Every structure is written in structure tokens, then in C-alpha cells.
Amino acid sequence: MGASVLQNAMIFLGAALVFVPIAKRLGIGSVLGYIIGGVVIGPFALKFIGTEGEDIMHAAEFGVVMMLFLIGLELNPQSFWRMRRRIVGMGGLQMLFTGILFFLFFYFGSGMELNTSIALALTFSMSSTAIVLQTLKEKNLDKSQAGKSSFAVLLFQDIAVIPILAALPLLALGEVQTKVARTGMLGWMDENRTITILVAVSSIILLGRFVFSPLLHLIARVHMRELFTASALFLVIAVSWLMDLAGVSAALGAFLAGVLMANSEFRHELESNLEPFKGLLLGLFFTAVGSTINFGLIVHQPMAIFKAVLLFMLLKSLVLFVVGKIFNKVLMQNILFTLLLSQIGEFAFILMGSIGMLGLLEKEMLDFYMAVITISMIMSPILLFINEKFIANKIISNKSEEKEYIVDPKEHNDIIIAGFGHFGSTLGRFLRANGVEATILDNNSEQVVLLRKMGFKVFYGDATRTAILDAAGAAHAKILVSALDISEKNIELSALVSKHYPHLKLFFRAKNRLNAYELLDNGINNIYRESIHASVYMGVDILSELGFRKYTSLRKANDFIRHDNNALKKLSENRHDYDSYVKSVKEEIEQQERLLAEDRKFIEHKPDNAWDKSKLVAND
Amino acid sequence: MASRKLLLLFFHPRFEDSRVNVKLTEGVKHLSGITFRDMYELYPDFNIDIEKEQSLLLEHDIVVWHHPFYWYNCPPLMKQWLDLVLEYGWAYGTGGNQLQGKWVMNVITSGGDFHVYQKEGRNRFTHREFLNSFDQTANLCKMEYLPPFVVAGANKLSEEDIEENMIWYQQILHFLMKEPIDLDKLKQVDNFNQIKSAEWEHPFYKTP
Numbered sequence: 113m114g115a116s117v118l119q120n121a122m123i124f125l126g127a128a129l130v131f132v133p134i135a136k137r138l139g140i141g142s143v144l145g146y147i148i149g150g151v152v153i154g155p156f157a158l159k160f161i162g163t164e165g166e167d168i169m170h171a172a173e174f175g176v177v178m179m180l181f182l183i184g185l186e187l188n189p190q191s192f193w194r195m196r197r198r199i200v201g202m203g204g205l206q207m208l209f210t211g212i213l214f215f216l217f218f219y220f221g222s223g224m225e226l227n228t229s230i231a232l233a234l235t236f237s238m239s240s241t242a243i244v245l246q247t248l249k250e251k252n253l254d255k256s257q258a259g260k261s262s263f264a265v266l267l268f269q270d271i272a273v274i275p276i277l278a279a280l281p282l283l284a285l286g287e288v289q290t291k292v293a294r295t296g297m298l299g300w301m302d303e304n305r306t307i308t309i310l311v312a313v314s315s316i317i318l319l320g321r322f323v324f325s326p327l328l329h330l331i332a333r334v335h336m337r338e339l340f341t342a343s344a345l346f347l348v349i350a351v352s353w354l355m356d357l358a359g360v361s362a363a364l365g366a367f368l369a370g371v372l373m374a375n376s377e378f379r380h381e382l383e384s385n386l387e388p389f390k391g392l393l394l395g396l397f398f399t400a401v402g403s404t405i406n407f408g409l410i411v412h413q414p415m416a417i418f419k420a421v422l423l424f425m426l427l428k429s430l431v432l433f434v435v436g437k438i439f440n441k442v443l444m445q446n447i448l449f450t451l452l453l454s455q456i457g458e459f460a461f462i463l464m465g466s467i468g469m470l471g472l473l474e475k476e477m478l479d480f481y482m483a484v485i486t487i488s489m490i491m492s493p494i495l496l497f498i499n500e501k502f503i504a505n506k507i508i509s510n511k512s513e514e515k516e517y518i519v520d521p522k523e524h525n526d527i528i529i530a531g532f533g534h535f536g537s538t539l540g541r542f543l544r545a546n547g548v549e550a551t552i553l554d555n556n557s558e559q560v561v562l563l564r565k566m567g568f569k570v571f572y573g574d575a576t577r578t579a580i581l582d583a584a585g586a587a588h589a590k591i592l593v594s595a596l597d598i599s600e601k602n603i604e605l606s607a608l609v610s611k612h613y614p615h616l617k618l619f620f621r622a623k624n625r626l627n628a629y630e631l632l633d634n635g636i637n638n639i640y641r642e643s644i645h646a647s648v649y650m651g652v653d654i655l656s657e658l659g660f661r662k663y664t665s666l667r668k669a670n671d672f673i674r675h676d677n678n679a680l681k682k683l684s685e686n687r688h689d690y691d692s693y694v695k696s697v698k699e700e701i702e703q704q705e706r707l708l709a710e711d712r713k714f715i716e717h718k719p720d721n722a723w724d725k726s727k728l729v730a731n732d
Numbered sequence: 733m734a735s736r737k738l739l740l741l742f743f744h745p746r747f748e749d750s751r752v753n754v755k756l757t758e759g760v761k762h763l764s765g766i767t768f769r770d771m772y773e774l775y776p777d778f779n780i781d782i783e784k785e786q787s788l789l790l791e792h793d794i795v796v797w798h799h800p801f802y803w804y805n806c807p808p809l810m811k812q813w814l815d816l817v818l819e820y821g822w823a824y825g826t827g828g829n830q831l832q833g834k835w836v837m838n839v840i841t842s843g844g845d846f847h848v849y850q851k852e853g854r855n856r857f858t859h860r861e862f863l864n865s866f867d868q869t870a871n872l873c874k875m876e877y878l879p880p881f882v883v884a885g886a887n888k889l890s891e892e893d894i895e896e897n898m899i900w901y902q903q904i905l906h907f908l909m910k911e912p913i914d915l916d917k918l919k920q921v922d923n924f925n926q927i928k929s930a931e932w933e934h935p936f937y938k939t940p
Contacts, residue, residue, distance in 0.1 A: 652776075661748050662776035663809075722746065 120168065123160045127153045128395050142250060143243050144493035146395050150402020161403055168400045174352070175393025176458055177366045178386055179242055180270060181348050184370020185379055187267070195264050202261055202435055203268020206453075209431040210237035217427070227283040228472045232481070234276050235464060236424060240457030241266045242394055243492055247452065251500075257441065258448040265435075265453060273459050274309075274364045280466050312358035316351060316365055320372030328378045329561075332572060344385040347373075363462070377560045380553070380571040384579030397458070405486050409479055420484045425491065429454045451499050455492035456485045524585035525551040529593045530575035530605060532559060532568075535621050535642065536595030540568065550593075551584050576604045578612055592616045599623040606634040625680065625703060632684045639680075648673055667722070672714075679710040736835075736909045739792035740768045743799040743810040747772065752841050752886045752894055753800065759898035765909050767792065771809055778812050785817040786830070794835045794908055795875075797866070800886075801842040804855070804862045814869065823873045835908070836870045837878035838863055839901070845885035846925075859884070860922050876915060878908070881924040900924075 127149030135145025153160040161168075192199070214233035218224045224232070244262050253259040324347055331343045348366055355365030373382060410417055429450045436446035461482070468478045527543065527550040529536050536552070543550055552570040554560050563570045573580040575596065586592065592609055596602045599622070606620055619638045622628040628639045648669045655665040683706055740760065744753055747770070761768035767788065775781075789795065799806050806814075821828050840859065848854040849862075859882045870877035881904055883889075883897050904924050907913075921927060 661746075661773060663745055663772040664748065666776040 120161065123153055124168070124396055124399050127399055132395070136250075142395070143246050143398055144490065146398035147402035147490055150399035151405060152402075153399075154403030154405065156405070156407040168396065168403075172393055172397035172400050173363075173458075173462075175390060175395070175397045176242060177352050177363045178348055178390040179245070179394060180363045180367035181351075181370040182383060182386060182390055183241070183245070183267070183270065184367040184372075185374050185383055187371050188374040188379075195260070195267075198261055198264035198439075199268050202439055203265045203272075205435045205438065206265050206431060207237050207268060207272060209435065210428055213427050213431060214424075217423075225472075228467075231280060231283050231463075231467050231472050235460045235467065236456055237428075238269050238273070238457040238459045238463070239266060239428070239453040240455050240489055240492065241270055242397065242458055243455060243489060244452050246394065247493065247496060251496075253448070256445065256448070258445040258452060261436070261439070261441070261445075261449050262452045269457070269459070270364075270367060273463070274313075276463065277364070277466060280463070280470060280472075283470070283472065308358045312355055312365065313368060316354070316368050317372060319351075320369055324369075324373065325376055325378075328376070332378070332381075332555075335555075337574070340381060341385045344382050345389065347382075348386065363459075377564050377570060377572045380580055380583040381573040383583045384573065384577060387579060401458075401486055401489065406479060406483050409483050410487075413480075417480070417483055417487065420480075421487045421491065424456065424484065425454045425488055428456075447499060447503065448496075451492075451495045454495065455488040457489070460485045524588045525549050525569065526590040527551070527593065528553065528581070528584050528586060528589045528591070529595060530554075531594065531596035531601075531621075532556075532563060532570060533595065533597045535597075536593070537563075539593060539595060544568075551589070553580060553584055576601055576608060578608065581609070581613070586613050586616065590615075590617060591619065593619045593621075595621045599627045602627070603630045603634065606631050606636050610635050628680055629684045632681065644673060644676060648676075675710070675714045679707060682710070683707070735765055736793035737791065738766045738794040738796060738905060738909050739788055740766050740796045740798060740905075741771055741810075741813070742769060743771045743797070743807045743813070745772055745807050745809065750800065750841070750886075752883060752889060752897075753798075755894045755898050756839075756841070756883065756901055757798070759902050760905055763902065763905065766905065771813065772807075775809060778809060780813055780816050782816050782819070785813065786819075786822065789817070789831060789834070792834070794837075796837055796839055796905070798839040799841075801840040801859070801862075804857075806866075818869070818873060829874060832874040833876070835876045835878055836866075837908075838866055838880040839883075840880060841883040841886040843885070843887050845888075846882075849884065858922070876919070878918065879921045879923045884925075 128146060131149035131152070132142045132145035135148065136142055152158055155161070211233045214236045215229050218229035218232050219226065222229075244266060248254045248259045248262065254263070328340075328343060331339055347369065351365045351369040352362035355362045373379060376382075432450040432453050433446060436449050441449060464473075464478060464482060464485070467473050468475070473481075527548065529540055529550045530553045532540060532552045532554040533556075536554075540550055540552060549569060552563070552568055553573050553575040554563075554570055555572060555574050560570050560572045571580075571584060573583075575581065575594070578586075586609075592613070594602050594605050594609075596605065602620060602622070606618065609616060609618060617638075618636055620631050620636045620640065622631055622639050622641045624641060624643060628641055631639050652662065652665045652669045655668075656662045683703065742753075742757055742761075744750060747753060757768070757770075760766060769788070797806065797810060799810055805811075818824065818831075819828070820826075823831050840863075842849070842859065844853075844855055846859075849857065849859050851857070859880060863880055867877045881901060883901075889897070
């Protein structure tokens with residue numbers, strides 16, 4: 113058993129390692145790569161895996177669950193409100209029109225029963241959140257008009273799954289052949305689905321508010337990264353389990369939990385912790401989809417299946433295009449929007465499962481439609497690839513296209529401040545006083561809570577992780593300020609950022625001179641030593657107390673700071689490399705010595721002639 | 733009549749090395765009725781408190797700009813003061829009548845003596861001519877621009893000369909604060925240096 117788990121894991125991961133890079137190289141996207149990998153290892157090609165593909169698919173559905181949790185995380189009420197027109201308008205219209213068209217097709221065209229037609233119509237109006245979001249992200253389209261609209265429509269669908277799942281049993285009416293009857297409490301729950309769902313949903317809301325948030329605070333205070341990852345996973349799994357127990361879709365529970373956590377300061381941290389799991393599990397899911405394609409069925413009636421795929425996608429595209437037109441989309445964006453959403457999504461699998469269980473459709477038709485859904489999912493990346501390569505270029509020149517992709521400035525701040533201790537917060541306050549808002553990253557949870565109360569956009573997380581920086585929008589920001597309290601972290605960040613985000617202008621805090629040397633070594637030019645200004649200006653006030661004129665002292669102070677900065681750069685270039693053990697002590701003393709020598713030169717070479725004409729005038 | 737209140741704004745970027753100005757200010761800064769402001773000491777960072785400066789202007793009747801005459805002009809902080817404090821709509825322009833009727837004058841120290849400050853001299857213009865921009869600044873603010881008091885050849889003055897100038901300076905400020913004055917007559921004078929105290933005191937008394 114253990115060996116077979118390892119073997120399966122190896123096969124699946126191996127398939128991903130082989131096919132995903134190839135797919136990406138060919139420009140057809142990773143999703144198709146996973147699916148092709150699945151096909152190749154599946155029972156119809158290399159036969160590495162047999163029918164267990166389906167079991168793996170069930171396990172991998174957890175990737176979909178996580179994806180929905182992460183989508184939920186993105187949806188704080190503000191951004192939901194900002195997108196309300198898109199979500200309700202476009203999403204609602206898409207659902208309505210597609211539903212009606214498919215209903216007409218099934219009811220009148222195929223002569224199915226009323227209830228079955230309704231159930232299937234709703235099922236086929238779903239698009240694939242997993243494929244579309246993955247594609248948007250990969251092709252950097254998430255901020256384009258088409259991308260945003262797709263996201264909104266998918267969101268509406270994802271939310272709509274809740275009532276649809278709840279309503280399916282009602283469609284089955286008396287014909288329900290209840291699955292394995294559960295006893296006791298669970299049995300009661302099965303009989304009262306609607307009440308169960310309501311209870312489950314409200315208990316998640318309560319848990320999110322009163323249990324998860326305080327729990328995460330507690331965990332954060334322990335300052336152990338893996339513990340945080342564990343609690344993030346626990347959160348998602350617990351919710352899924354709870355919803356599963358209630359007989360509701362785990363994915364929806366996770367989505368709900370995500371929405372609840374969206375306003376939490378742990379949002380970015382949760383996001384970056386779960387992202388790798390989600391990516392891997394979704395990959396697994398797509399591979400499983402590939403491996404479960406029933407080629408026997410396809411070989412048996414290829415024309416019928418391809419006709420169905422073509423017809424269904426055409427119907428969906430038609431509706432999408434009309435909806436896009438209603439919402440005044442530019443042709444180019446509308447085509448993209450249409451192609452993005454024209455497939456039938458993974459929720460259809462879940463809904464089909466439910467429909468099969470409720471006996472609304474016989475096994476043969478179910479298999480047929482499952483194949484149709486899978487193939488439409490495969491078609492989707494291919495269509496996008498064709499659009500990108502051949503259609504888009506013809507319709508519109510690249511230049512005007514770029515305008516559409518300009519990032520909405522409201523979505524991200526131009527400035528990210530890492531570390532919001534005394535240094536960072538002073539800076540943040542100053543910027544805010546001048547109407548400049550910054551995105552702030554800090555890993556002191558108490559501080560984060562306090563600042564959020566005061567209206568700062570603060571996120572909890574370790575700024576030296578690219579995932580966190582990504583989530584904070586480093587790819588779109590202009591300036592990154594590093595004001596972390598721990599100097600080693602600042603230096604770590606300087607190396608990381610200049611490597612991963614070369615476009616960012618960097619402003620770095622340095623504890624002291626030695627700290628500044630290391631930052632200079634990492635190519636940072638804007639370095640702000642904590643001590644220099646405060647101590648020199650303190651000197652100004654001391655001179656003033658001794659009777660020196662303030663203005664003159666201030667001029668001298670600014671001269672001195674400039675001299676010191678020059679000396680810093682000069683000494684940094686030809687400083688010795690001691691081995692780290694003796695470095696701090698010995699180097700510091702030697703630096704001090706060289707610095708004093710530099711100071712002597714500075715004093716000797718700088719007679720102050722400002723405003724003093726006495727010597728000149730005395731001569732005439 | 734009630735005495736006029738005098739605001740003495742002193743601008744010197746390197747006061748510590750100016751023996752003339754140390755002496756001059758010593759003589760006047762403690763006189764009653766005078767508010768003495770050592771501006772470079774108050775605003776070494778040039779960050780002038782505009783509200784404070786404006787309220788001081790409102791509280792006084794006479795403003796004296798006392799400064800060394802570098803490059804035929806005022807030191808940079810004084811220019812900053814003019815730029816920031818004399819706001820549009822407050823000092824000049826629409827509704828800018830806050831300084832209307834107040835008197836203002838320059839007190840300057842210059843390295844060159846009077847003989848270089850004339851048409852045939854090295855500097856080609858007189859002190860008063862160089863000061864025309866301040867005259868017009870006052871005019872735009874509806875203020876009365878008084879003749880300047882010039883301490884010329886400052887670097888070559890002996891201790892006795894400086895002492896004499898200091899007393900002179902005291903007398904002028906006294907005169908401006910206390911006496912009834914015929915302003916039109918006074919404004920015709922090029923500078924205070926041209927008239928000796930015995931002479932100038934008499935002609936400017938307002939005849940009742």
C-alpha cells in the first residue's frame with residue numbers, strides 16, 4: 113500500500129515534470145500540460161496507472177477546495193462591492209442566458225424530462241475556475257478587462273453552486289434513491305438538507321469570526337512559520353470536513369471561510385502559505401482529469417462526442433459574447449473573455465456526480481457528458497493558444513492592446529514598506545501626511561492589529577519571502593522600503609529583491625555603518641543609516657548650547673553628513689574581507705581609525721569662506 | 733502721541749564673524765518698543781513659521797530689515813522670508829491690505845564705502861538704487877518705504893566709527909518710534925546718512 117502511494121506520487125509528479133515544461137515552452141499553458149501528462153500515464157496510453165485515476169481525482173479535488181478558499185480570501189467586502197456590477201450583472205446574465213439555452217436544448221431538442229433538463233442546464237452553464245484563473249495568472253491577464261470580467265463571472269458561478277447543490281434534491285423529488293443511508297444525526301441531516309446547509313454555513317461564519325481569527329493571532333505570536341502553515345491547512349481541511357459531513361460541497365465551505373478571512377490581517381500570510389499546496393493539488397487534479405478520460409467511449413462514438421462538445425461550447429460562447437457586448441467590451445477583449453469561459457468547468461463534475469446519485473440521468477449518458485466536459489476543458493487552452501497566436505494579432509495592433517492591460521492603480525499601492533516598527537511607522541506617517549498610502553508588511557501581529565484599527569493597509573507576514581512580496585503587489589509597485597528592525601533581515605531582503613524585482617526602486621534602512629557596507633555590496637544605493645542624522649543634529653543643538661550660531665552649525669552638520677556618506681562609499685570599496693568570526697570587532701576598530709583619518713582630511717581641506725569677505729575687502 | 737512699535741528683523745548668515753553688526757545690534761535690541769528677531773538663529777533650517785511672522789507684523793507699526801549687503805542684495809533667508817510671509821491676498825493683491833500704512837526700511841552694512849557706490853564708482857549704482865526692489869516690494873504692499881540707513885566700508889571702520897554708527901542707529905530708531913514726522917519730507921531724502929541728527933530732527937517735525 114505504502115509502496116503504491118509512493119509509486120503513484122512519483123508517476124504523477126514525474127508526468128508533471130516532463131509535460132508541464134514542454135507545454136509552457138510551446139506556449140499552450142500548464143493546464144494542458146498536466147492534462148496531457150495525465151492522458152499519457154493513463155490507462156489508454158502508457159497504462160502507468162489504471163482506474164485509480166478516479167480515486168486520485170477525488171483526492172485532488174482538494175486542490176479545487178483550496179483554490180476556492182484562496183479566491184474567497186481575495187474577496188473582502190470592499191473589492192466585492194467594487195465589482196458588484198460585474199459579478200451580479202455579467203455573472204447573472206451569463207448564468208441566466210446559458211441556462212435557458214441549454215434547457216431549451218435538453219428539454220425540446222433531446223426530449224429529456226423537465227427536471228433533468230433543468231439540472232443539466234445549470235450544470236453546463238458552469239465554467240472552469242481552475243483553468244481560467246491559472247491561465248489568467250500565467251499569461252498575466254488578471255488585470256485586463258477580460259480577466260476581471262472572467263473572474264467576476266466565475267465568482268458568480270462559484271457562489272451559485274451553493275443554491276444549485278441545495279436545490280438538486282428538490283428536482284429529484286420522490287425519485288431519490290437515497291445513497292447509503294446514514295444513521296442517527298447524520299441521517300437526520302440527509303433528510304433535511306436545506307436546514308443542514310443553513311446551519312453549516314452559519315456555523316462557519318461564527319467559527320471564522322470567533323475561533324479562527326483569535327487562533328491565528330495566538331499562532332502568530334509563537335513566531336514559528338511551519339506552525340502557521342499547519343494552521344492554514346488545518347483551517348481549510350477542517351471547514352471542508354465539516355461541510356462534507358453536512359453533505360454540502362467542501363469547496364463552497366472553503367470559499368466561505370476564505371471570504372471570512374479576507375478582511376483579516378493574515379490574508380497575505382495565509383495566501384502565501386497555501387499557494388504552493390493549491391498549485392500542486394490543482395496540477396494533480398488536472399492530471400487526474402487527463403488520466404480518467406474514457407477513450408473507449410470516445411473511440412466508440414467520436415463524432416457524437418465532438419459534435420456535443422462543439423455545440424455546447426458554441427452555445428456558451430454565444431451567450432458570453434452577447435453578455436460582453438451588453439457590457440460594452442472592446443472586440444479584442446470580448447473574444448478573449450468568450451474563449452476564456454467557453455469550457456465547462458470542474459464544478460460540473462461535482463454537480464454531475466450529484467445528478468447521477470439522485471438518479472436524474474442514467475449511467476451511460478452520465479459517462480457521455482463527463483467525456484464532453486473533460487474534452488471541453490482540454491479545448492479551452494487550445495482555443496486560447498489559437499486566439500493568442502492567430503486571431504488577436506489580426507484584430508488589433510499590439511499597442512492599443514497594451515492600454516487595456518494597464519494595472520488599476522487602486523488595486524496596489526506604489527510603495528511597499530517592509531517592517532513597521534519605529535522607523536517604518538514614522539516614514540509611513542510622514543508619507544500618509546502627504547497623501548501617499550503604502551502597503552505595509554510587518555510580522556508583529558499585535559502591531560498589525562493596532563495599525564489596522566488606525567486605518568493603515570498593513571499585512572502580517574515575513575517580508576523576506578517572495579510569496580508575501582508577490583501578494584503585496586511587489587510586481588506592480590514602484591518603490592520598496594525596507595525598514596525591518598533586524599539588520600540581517602534587511603540584508604537578506606536586499607539580495608532577494610534586487611534579484612526578483614529588478615524594476616523596484618529600493619530604499620533601505622541600515623542600523624549602522626557595517627550594515628550599510630553590506631547593503632552597498634548588494635547594490636543598494638539609497639541607504640539610510642539610523643544613527644547618522646540623529647547624532648549629527650544632536651551635535652548641532654549641543655554646539656548651539658555652547659554658543660555657536662545655529663545656522664552655521666547646521667551648515668557644518670550637513671557638510672559633515674555628506675562627507676560621511678562619501679567616506680562610507682569610499683571605505684566600502686577598499687575594505688578588507690575578514691573571516692566573519694573576527695569581522696565585527698576588528699573591522700569596526702579599523703574602520704573607526706580610517707574614518708578619523710578621513711575626517712582630518714575633511715577638516716583641513718575645507719576652510720569656510722561663506723559670507724566672509726573681510727579678508728578680500730581688507731585688501732582693497 | 734502714542735509711540736510706534738518697531739519690529740527689527742535681523743538677517744545675518746555669519747553673525748559671529750561680523751564685529752560691526754554685533755555692535756550695531758547690541759545698541760538697539762534692548763530698546764523699549766523694539767522687538768528684535770535674530771532670524772538666522774530662529775530659522776537655521778529656513779523653515780519659516782509664516783503665521784508667527786505675519787502676526788508679529790500685524791502687532792507692529794514699523795518694520796526694519798537689518799542685514800549685510802551681500803552681492804547688492806539681502807541674504808537668502810530674508811528673500812525666503814519675503815517670499816513666504818508676504819502672501820498674496822494677505823500682504824498684496826486682492827484683499828491683501830494687512831500691511832497697509834505700515835513703515836518699512838532697510839538697515840544695511842556694506843564692505844564698499846560710499847565712493848564706490850555711485851555712478852562713477854566701481855559699483856556703478858548707489859545703495860539706494862540697489863534697494864529699489866525693496867522700495868517696490870513695500871509699495872506693492874501699500875507700505876511707506878523710508879530711506880535706508882547705510883553703514884558703508886564696514887570692514888575698515890575703527891572701533892570709534894562703529895560706536896558712532898551704533899549711536900546714530902539708536903537715534904534714528906528712537907526718532908522713528910517717538911516723534912511726529914512729516915513722512916513726505918522724509919521720503920525725499922536719499923538715506924539717513926546724508927543728514928546729521930541736528931539737521932534731520934528739526935525739518936521732519938510735523939507742524940501742528
